Amino acid sequence: MAAGLMVTSISKTYGQTKALTDVSLAIEPGRVVALIGHNGAGKSTLLRALSGAEVPDTGSIVVDGAADQFLSPADATAVGIACVYQELSLIGELTVAENLFLGTEETTGPLLNRKEMNRRADELCKEYGIPARGTDLVSRLPVAQRQLLEVVRGINRNAKYLLLDEPTTALEQEQVENLLDIIRRLTAERGLGVLLVDHKLDEVFAIADHIVGLSNGRIVLDSPADTVDRLKVIDAIVGDHATVDDSLFSHAELSVEDLEVMDEAKREDRFGDVVLAAEHLSGNGLAGVTLDVHAGEVLGIYGLIGAGRSRFLRTVYGAEPVAHGSLSLLGRPYAPKQPSDAIASGVAFLSEERKSDGFIPQMSSVDNAVLPVLGRYMKSGILNWKALRGSAREILSQVTIRGDISNPITSLSGGNQQKALFARATLQGPKLLLLDEPTKGVDIGAKREIHRIVKKLAREQNVAVIVVSSEEEELTMLADTIVVFRHGSCDGVAYPRSGITPAELRELAWAETKESA
């Protein structure tokens, strides 16, 4: 059999979600395959399957005609597959040389041969244009250099196939060029086969020999780079494929809830006053965000991962500092220094990562729910637990949680935990509710219920809601209006929900790449 990394019709299912369906692709030595696709299209799963981190359900992966089984991470390394993930795996407290030779140290007898390792590390850095020395601490290097170093480490271990997961997101233009040069050289001189996951079509067309597009876990494009143009690529991955989620939610049911005529009236007429207005918010991962949201409006934020959507929410909540630009809340200047300021101003927030910063695991759902509002049921410093727990129980009963709400919150399923956190936000009686991926990792039933809660808050209590989601379908169903983030910026153009389709949303998120074409 020919040399190459051959993937033949692999499929992978998580619960009810089909992450990959019948995916086949080939990475040949000396060639670059670009893998493109939307958030959740299955790119990461495919990458993980190739690097042995994930075992597919069916299909086969064959490396140079040898293996006929799925790989373990150790197998993958042994057959020469190196994967560079977005989260870097270098150890900051070790030097460049120590990182490059970690696990394959040079020794003289029982002693490390540091001199030799440092010398070779210097050589490698020079060869690949990294302005660092073997003895530098990795934590002192800028992210871009670390990214390159990670690539070099992969190559240095005799990798034959290099998998790169969006390696250019953290890089400046010049560094991108350098990385692309390195990839070109490696493929030409060493016959390395490269699989490059990348959002930026410029880069894809600059370097790829072959382009593979994934959408909803299926291959939707598989052509040599010189036979397709940008529009064709965008069309393929944006597509207008009916998705699983679409069929599960019936539009008819939702339209009953939507009494207002979406297209006709102006936002100002349909909703209340402006609750939050952001003007040219930038710095700290944001590159100019201008938008506003009205009382009673559900504003959806769409964008690719890393476009600054979560960063924006966290900035509004006071969890991240504002560098430039201004925010105003209910017409007054608003500059929260910490989340407690935001809470005091009537802003509530639901984090994307429930486990890491959403709840206190040891506390019950009830106690978690009352945490931000302890001050409201207090008499000369003494908490009135009866009133606190009473009000929490009342609100928790409205969201129908399955499980015991006086047990630690970790005893609930993900969807029920999320509902408990919604109850917490409701209890705060917020004027502005910030939701970061509110239905991530919850089942369909809980999802439907969460959508109902959000709509109820906006319609009945006139709360302004901002919801970030990576699911286009979720936004086109839940949000009244949708704005799009691209590379940390947002122009504030609000698209009415009924006037936009999931496919158009995807297209907007990719728009910059398209315009520069």
Add this chain to the structure above:
Amino acid sequence: MKKWRLPEETGIFAVLIVVAAVLSIMSPTFRTLDNGLVLLVNGTVIAFLALGQTFVLLTGGIDLSTGANVAMTGVVGALFMQAGLPWPAAAVLAVAVGTLLGVANGLLIHYLRIPPFIVTFSTQGVALAIPLIITGANSVAVKDPGFSWIGQGRIAGIPLPVLLLAIAAVLAALFLKMTRPGVHVYAYGGNKAAARLSGVNLARTTVLVYAVSGFCGGMGGLIATSRLMVGFPSTGTGNELFYSIAAAVVGGISLFGGTGSVLGAMIGAVLIAVVSNGMNVLNVQSYWQSLVIGLIILVGVSFDTLRRYRAGKPILRRSTGATPSGPAASGSPSTSLSAQQRR
């Protein structure tokens, strides 16, 4: 369908009863009322330190400077009285100095983001050295007989140190349960990031818990000095720190933060006092005490770790009754749980 649950402290309380019962059978001296009071008085300094340590441990931190604080505040108090201050004023000032050390710990930990272990390890050295430097390693005698009341007085037959401790423990327990800053201490220790997003002021909470620990160290210094009527630069620098952490941990205060109660820590402190007194009464060489208490810590921490491990996987507790059904049975415990919940 509200279930009645045994309080968390039941286990440690049962252990205390069993140990006390065994010692009572083995030694007629142990079971006298007088010995009971001696035991409690001897245990107050450690119990005070354990009380302060409880606040710190609940946030997931640790205060290593608390034993040294006893030495520092004891000597400082004695010096104030030597300088002619009336004893109540000297006592208040000494406790204030102890609290100040705690505030310094808290500020360093929060604003410089140095781990608590390192900050309090360093301030322990500082607090140890100050009394030695001031006194040239000599003890400072207390002349004012009124001062002896703190450590030796009695109200209605109850030794004053025990009374002070009881009042402090009740106030601390109420504070943690019934006030907002108290609840914030638990939230901080449970999940710092989530606590911050829920509006907990991390700076204030950090300073608060170390200040409480410093205050308790100061109280320990007062009591120790008053009982001997001498400020020794080395009081409190022996096993006190070790025993105070032991008391809190066997009492169910998690070293990882977020769980435990003042009641538990106080039962733990009494248990340590009982073990230590019982070994004295039985004429066991004092060298054995640390060994036994070290083992007690290990057992306490093992229980805590096991409990945390199980808390992450509730199926281990629930699976006793329910048989995993059909396809779920072949999956991991977590899949069978989610299958049950979905139904």
